[in-house]
Amino acid sequence: MPVVPAVRVDLQLVQGLRYYGRPRFLEVAWMSKPGQLVLVALRKMIASGELVAGERLMEIPTAELFGVSRMPVRMAFRTLEQEGLLVRFGGRGFQVRSVSADDIAGAVEVRGVLEGLAARQTAERGLSAEGRAILELCLLQGDELFDKGHVTEDDLEVYHDLNMRFQKVLVEGSHNGAIADEVERKDHLEIDSVTALAVVGDDMAREYRRFNYAHMQHHAVFDALINRQGARAEAIMREHANATLRYAEIFGSATANERMKVIHRSK
Numbered sequence: 001m002p003v004v005p006a007v008r009v010d011l012q013l014v015q016g017l018r019y020y021g022r023p024r025f026l027e028v029a030w031m032s033k034p035g036q037l038v039l040v041a042l043r044k045m046i047a048s049g050e051l052v053a054g055e056r057l058m059e060i061p062t063a064e065l066f067g068v069s070r071m072p073v074r075m076a077f078r079t080l081e082q083e084g085l086l087v088r089f090g091g092r093g094f095q096v097r098s099v100s101a102d103d104i105a106g107a108v109e110v111r112g113v114l115e116g117l118a119a120r121q122t123a124e125r126g127l128s129a130e131g132r133a134i135l136e137l138c139l140l141q142g143d144e145l146f147d148k149g150h151v152t153e154d155d156l157e158v159y160h161d162l163n164m165r166f167q168k169v170l171v172e173g174s175h176n177g178a179i180a181d182e183v184e185r186k187d188h189l190e191i192d193s194v195t196a197l198a199v200v201g202d203d204m205a206r207e208y209r210r211f212n213y214a215h216m217q218h219h220a221v222f223d224a225l226i227n228r229q230g231a232r233a234e235a236i237m238r239e240h241a242n243a244t245l246r247y248a249e250i251f252g253s254a255t256a257n258e259r260m261k262v263i264h265r266s267k
Contacts (some may be wrong), residue, residue, distance in 0.1 A: 035072035038062070039079055046085050046096055053098040056089055083185055107186070112241030114183055115167060119221060120234035122173035127225045131169045135222050138162040142215040151208045159211055166218055170237070214240060 042062075045051045063073045077094050080086040086094040127135070141162050145155050171180050217240045224233035 034068040035075045039076040058093040112238035116234040116238035118170040118174040119237040120230040123230040123233040
């Protein structure tokens with residue numbers, strides 16, 4: 001019978017993976033089905049506001065709520081902590097993370113860095129024929145939205161979807177797994193996620209100018225990509241993150257809850 005060699009876990013490698021965000025995916029891969037169900041449910045409850053900032057979560061009550069043991073809940077809490085949605089509270093339990101204007105501004109800046117790097121690497125590698133076709137369709141659909149000279153909330157839901165497709169092409173085109181992992185992690189955080197757009201419904205003229213400008217940036221990025229201008233593509237996408245998301249100003253408003261609508265990814 002052949003001898004199966006022992007597998008040694010390299011702790012330095014694991015720590016390195018933790019630094020780049022990969023243990024979250026390792027944990028989810030090993031997480032039981034009940035744990036994954038709890039994880040998805042809690043994410044949705046936090047994103048919808050059902051679980052508000054500062055609300056405490058304990059293992060036993062949460063396990064009873066979902067009809068599971070404590071272990072799946074514990075794993076879900078740890079993953080949500082790594083994603084930045086929960087923070088530890090005292091010696092026991094967690095609470096939903098409160099977000100400040102500085103947190104939002106910093107998160108949006110990091111989003112811009114990631115998308116900028118993805119755009120530069122995609123430009124340097126060369127845009128694929130499939131990627132080019134998707135981006136051209138996004139630009140055409142955006143032109144149809146904004147050529148009217150005004151937008152409705154329904155129009156911005158369409159823009160939201162094409163903006164997601166545009167970003168996906170850049171991330172995939174970079175062929176950089178570290179960028180893809182980090183973008184996926186951040187997409188669970190509404191404050192800087194491309195899967196949610198904050199819209200001020202009582203000032204749609206202003207929103208038209210903001211999103212039309214963001215769409216023009218899409219055109220500029222596309223031109224940089226097809227001309228293999230990596231530095232230019234990176235600079236535009238870093239600015240684009242701020243133009244599209246603009247969370248710091250909106251969430252910082254005293255009347256934010258009354259004026260703001262957040263458009264989420266369609267499931």
